[in-house]
Amino acid sequence: MSILVVGSVAYDTVETPFGRAERVLGGSASFFAVAASFFTPVNLVGVVGRDFGAQQLAAFDGRPIDLAGLERRDGETFHWQGRYAWDLNSRETLRTDLNVFETFDPRLPEAYRGSSHVFLGNIDPLLQRRVLDQVERPRLVACDTMNFWISGKPAELRETLRHVDVLLVNDAEARELSGEWNVVKAARAIRAMGPSTLVIKKGEHGVLMFSNEGSFAAPAYPLEDVFDPTGAGDTFGGGFLGYLASRERFDDETLRRAVIMGSTLASFCVEAFSLDRLLRLTRPEIDERFRLFRRLTHFEPLS
Amino acid sequence: MSILVVGSVAYDTVETPFGRAERVLGGSASFFAVAASFFTPVNLVGVVGRDFGAQQLAAFDGRPIDLAGLERRDGETFHWQGRYAWDLNSRETLRTDLNVFETFDPRLPEAYRGSSHVFLGNIDPLLQRRVLDQVERPRLVACDTMNFWISGKPAELRETLRHVDVLLVNDAEARELSGEWNVVKAARAIRAMGPSTLVIKKGEHGVLMFSNEGSFAAPAYPLEDVFDPTGAGDTFGGGFLGYLASRERFDDETLRRAVIMGSTLASFCVEAFSLDRLLRLTRPEIDERFRLFRRLTHFEPLS
Numbered sequence: 012m013s014i015l016v017v018g019s020v021a022y023d024t025v026e027t028p029f030g031r032a033e034r035v036l037g038g039s040a041s042f043f044a045v046a047a048s049f050f051t052p053v054n055l056v057g058v059v060g061r062d063f064g065a066q067q068l069a070a071f072d073g074r075p076i077d078l079a080g081l082e083r084r085d086g087e088t089f090h091w092q093g094r095y096a097w098d099l100n101s102r103e104t105l106r107t108d109l110n111v112f113e114t115f116d117p118r119l120p121e122a123y124r125g126s127s128h129v130f131l132g133n134i135d136p137l138l139q140r141r142v143l144d145q146v147e148r149p150r151l152v153a154c155d156t157m158n159f160w161i162s163g164k165p166a167e168l169r170e171t172l173r174h175v176d177v178l179l180v181n182d183a184e185a186r187e188l189s190g191e192w193n194v195v196k197a198a199r200a201i202r203a204m205g206p207s208t209l210v211i212k213k214g215e216h217g218v219l220m221f222s223n224e225g226s227f228a229a230p231a232y233p234l235e236d237v238f239d240p241t242g243a244g245d246t247f248g249g250g251f252l253g254y255l256a257s258r259e260r261f262d263d264e265t266l267r268r269a270v271i272m273g274s275t276l277a278s279f280c281v282e283a284f285s286l287d288r289l290l291r292l293t294r295p296e297i298d299e300r301f302r303l304f305r306r307l308t309h310f311e312p313l314s
Numbered sequence: 315m316s317i318l319v320v321g322s323v324a325y326d327t328v329e330t331p332f333g334r335a336e337r338v339l340g341g342s343a344s345f346f347a348v349a350a351s352f353f354t355p356v357n358l359v360g361v362v363g364r365d366f367g368a369q370q371l372a373a374f375d376g377r378p379i380d381l382a383g384l385e386r387r388d389g390e391t392f393h394w395q396g397r398y399a400w401d402l403n404s405r406e407t408l409r410t411d412l413n414v415f416e417t418f419d420p421r422l423p424e425a426y427r428g429s430s431h432v433f434l435g436n437i438d439p440l441l442q443r444r445v446l447d448q449v450e451r452p453r454l455v456a457c458d459t460m461n462f463w464i465s466g467k468p469a470e471l472r473e474t475l476r477h478v479d480v481l482l483v484n485d486a487e488a489r490e491l492s493g494e495w496n497v498v499k500a501a502r503a504i505r506a507m508g509p510s511t512l513v514i515k516k517g518e519h520g521v522l523m524f525s526n527e528g529s530f531a532a533p534a535y536p537l538e539d540v541f542d543p544t545g546a547g548d549t550f551g552g553g554f555l556g557y558l559a560s561r562e563r564f565d566d567e568t569l570r571r572a573v574i575m576g577s578t579l580a581s582f583c584v585e586a587f588s589l590d591r592l593l594r595l596t597r598p599e600i601d602e603r604f605r606l607f608r609r610l611t612h613f614e615p616l617s
Contacts, residue, residue, distance in 0.1 A: 098495055192401055195538040216519040219536065228610050230531035233522060235498040267613040301616055307531050308611050310570040313604055 012256045013052045013125075015149075016043050017117050017142045018132020018245070020057040020081060024092040024106075025284060027099065027239050035285035036070050037091065039132040039155070042242035045289045046249025046276040047130075048074040049297060050257040054123040056080035056142065060087040060111045070286055079120040086111040099237055100214065119145040128256040130248060133157050136164055136171040143174055151261060153177040153252050154206070155245070161187050169204060178206035179248050185211050194219060198226075208266065210251070210273075212244050220270050224263035229270050232278035232304060239284045243277040246289065250276030275300045315559045316428075318452075319346050320359040320420050320445045321435020321548070323366070323384060324392040327409075328587060330542050331400045338588035339373050340394065342435040342458070345545035348592045349552025349579040350433075351377040352600060353560040357426040359383035359445065363391040363414045373589060382423045389414040402540055403517065422448040431559040433551060436460050439467055439474040446477055454564065456480040456555050457509070458547070464490050472507060481509040482551050488514050497522060501529075511569065513554070513576075515547050523573050527566035532573050535581035535607060542587045546580040549592065553579030578603045 023037030044053045052075040059067075059081060071078060089112035092105040117138055124147050131139040131154040139154060154175040160168050161184060168188075172178065178201060186192055189200035198209050198221035208222040215237075217230040251273030258265050275297055282288045326340030347356045355378035362370075362384060374381060392415035395408040420441055427450050434442040434457040442457060457478040463471050464487060471491075475481065481504060489495055492503035501512050501524035511525040518540075520533040554576030561568050578600055585591045 193538060193540070195536050213519070216516070217531070217533070219533075226536055226610060227613075228520070228533035228536070229613075230520065230522075230533065233498050233529055233531070235496060237496070264614055268616065271613055298616060305613070305615060307529060308613075310530075310532075310574055310608070310611075311567055312608060313571065313601060 012127045012259060013054055014047050014128040014130060014252055014256050015054045015056065015119070015123055015126035015142075015146060016040050016047070016130040016132060017056040017139070018043060018130075018134060019089050019112055020055075020059050020063070021089040021091055021112070023241060023285065024090070025239055025241050026094040028095070028097045029238055030284070032239070032284040034090070036067055037241060037285060038089065039242075039245040041070070041286060042245035042280065042289070043130055043132065043249040044071065044076050045074065045286055046246045046280070047253030047256075048076050049250075049276070049292075049294060050253035050272075051075075051128070053077065053253075054080060054120075054126050056117045056119060056123070058082040058084055058111050058115045060084060063088045070290060077122075080118075080123055082118070084111045093241070095240065099240055102240075117142050127151070128252055129153065130252050131155065131171070131175070132245070133160075136160055136168040139171045140167075140174070143171075151176050151252075151255065153179060153248065155179050155248060156184065156188075158184060158187055172205040175206045177208040177210060179210045179212060179244075179251070181212045181214070181244065185209070195226075210270065212247060214240070214243070218247070218270055218274060220266065222263065222266060224266075227267050227270060229274050229304070230308060231274060232300065232307065234278060234281065237281045240281050241284075242286070243280050246280040247273035247277040250274070271301060271304050272297075275304060315430045315562060316355045316357055317350050317431040317433060317555055317559050318357045318359065318422070318426055318429035318445075318449060319343050319350070319433040319435060320442070321346060321433075321437060322392050322415055323358075323360040323362050324394055324415070326544060326588065327393070327395040328542055328544050329397040330402065331398065332541055333587070335542070335587040337393070339370055340545060340588060341392065342548040344373070344589060345548035345583065345592070346433055346435065346552035347374065347379050348377065348589055349549045349583070350556030350559075351379050352553075352579070352595070352597060353556035353575075354378070354431070356380065356556075357383060357423075357429055359420045359422060359426065361385040361387055361414050361418045363387060363389045366391045373593060380425070383421075383426055385421070387414045396544070398543065402543055405543075420445050430454070431555055432456065433555050434458065434474070434478070435548070436463075439463055439471040442474045443470075443477070446474075454479050454558065456482060456551065458482050458551060459487065459491075461487060461490055475508040478509045480511040480513060482513045482515065482547075482554070484515045484517070484547065488512070498529075513573065515550060517543070517546070521550070521573055521577060523569065525566065525569060527569075530570050530573060532577050532607070533611060534577060535603065535610065537581060537584065540584045543584050544587075545589070546583050549583040550576035550580040553577070574604060574607050575600075578607060
């Protein structure tokens with residue numbers, strides 16, 4: 012099993028009420044890959060500029076992350092700058108320099124084409140489909156998107172969704188995509204577009220999953236100190252798909268544990284800037300927090 | 315076991331995107347009592363005006379709800395009028411006529427003084443304490459409050475909280491009462507004020523409980539049609555405390571099931587105006603939805 016991930020590898024400049032991090036490693040594919048690599052080998056497809064060097068690449072060292080698909084182009088790396096409000100629930104984008112990411116045209120190294128699982132990060136739905144065309148016979152395709160594509164390229168997105176098994180979006184995106192306020196109705200409408208499984212990420216309010224087997228609700232882990240939410244959604248995706256791929260099955264029980272594994276990884280991600288916490292995370296810490304998630308949610312049937 | 319509840323018995327006029335209900339039965343004590351009565355006898359303390367007659371009282375008929383403490387005074391019954399926005403998450407109070415509730419001075423019938431459990435609905439913390447003074451030796455005291463008392467009578471509320479075992483509030487109230495944005499920090503601060511157990515109600519995002527045994531998170535039941543959220547919080551309280559009282563124990567497992575039972579009752583409450591759904595609810599329906607709550611949240615440990 013191996014996961015192909017396509018998405019951004021970027022520099023982030025982040026301001027939170029607790030501090031500021033300047034040009035640190037970010038991007039959807041970075042967070043996803045590191046989280047997923049705890050469980051399954053990852054094939055990364057992305058693009059960086061000449062300003063992205065050995066020091067930045069070192070973050071991926073010693074992990075089963077293949078970087079043959081990380082193209083290095085003339086120009087500068089994608090840079091995002093944002094500021095979080097004091098409650099960490101809303102953020103303002105101060106600056107988006109797409110740079111080499113603007114003309115990103117994902118091309119898969121030959122060795123990637125047999126990837127068993129695919130994660131289409133939040134890029135143009137047309138590019139997402141172009142990636143799918145290059146994969147031979149994936150067993151599972153998961154996909155992220157955002158309001159920019161939902162309103163900007165609705166027809167292209169609809170076409171991509173026909174080829175997607177699992178869609179991961181936040182609640183606002185689910186509402187916009189479906190035109191339904193109620194999440195149960197939104198889920199039914201979206202699942203009719205293609206994805207048999209819909210995972211709605213609600214930030215501090217947890218996750219709702221809708222699948223053929225019904226619905227599953229997971230809380231976010233109640234943390235005393237949330238430091239920087241950047242990348243939590245992609246980290247969730249990495250934990251979710253990484254765990255799924257490692258199990259080689261998609262039954263309901265496995266999907267549920269995958270949601271909790273995604274939530275577990277995301278709960279670590281927000282404890283520090285950038286990928287700092289993920290990079291010093293250990294498998295025993297992951298398993299312990301998974302266990303705490305079970306303690307957080309478990310109750311006995313009525314006797 | 316029996317539960318003493320003190321709170322409002324009122325007429326509500328409610329507008330939602332789905333319709334309008336004029337002068338229907340409402341009030342915190344009404345919702346609480348009907349929900350709790352599925353599990354435990356309830357002793358109700360409240361006040362109504364001369365306009366509250368046999369027809370209104372019929373709602374409580376055939377249930378173990380003692381109305382000896384429902385005072386009938388000259389004047390009109392408390393009337394609340396509100397309008398919900400299209401998303402049902404925010405509401406506007408159009409009118410509050412306290413009427414006979416304005417000079418409410420709760421007096422317990424002799425037979426109520428031995429109540430084993432007490433629910434202090436959202437009234438002046440001074441009156442909440444006056445009720446407690448009239449109960450002999452309650453085994454458990456639960457309490458609700460609101461921003462009006464948190465900011466308006468902080469010292470009186472603090473004094474009341476010293477005598478409370480379980481505080482039930484929403485997330486905004488928990489933050490205001492504690493002065494902490496983070497809910498984990500808020501919970502620690504509030505539990506230091508007296509209540510060993512704090513239940514934070516987050517509406518469509520579920521419930522968080524903090525106790526000596528740690529934390530417990532429960533989702534709200536994902537409903538396709540939410541009709542009217544009025545009374546959901548008090549209905550949660552009734553299901554929670556009613557179940558607890560019926561079990562005669564307060565261990566962690568029982569508290570967790572009580573949270574789910576509260577959430578179960580609340581999920582029915584919002585399906586119709588006023589107490590309409592609760593009044594035609596059956597115990598088998600309750601047990602079935604409790605079972606669905608377990609299905610909604612359950613996952614297996616890592617193998």
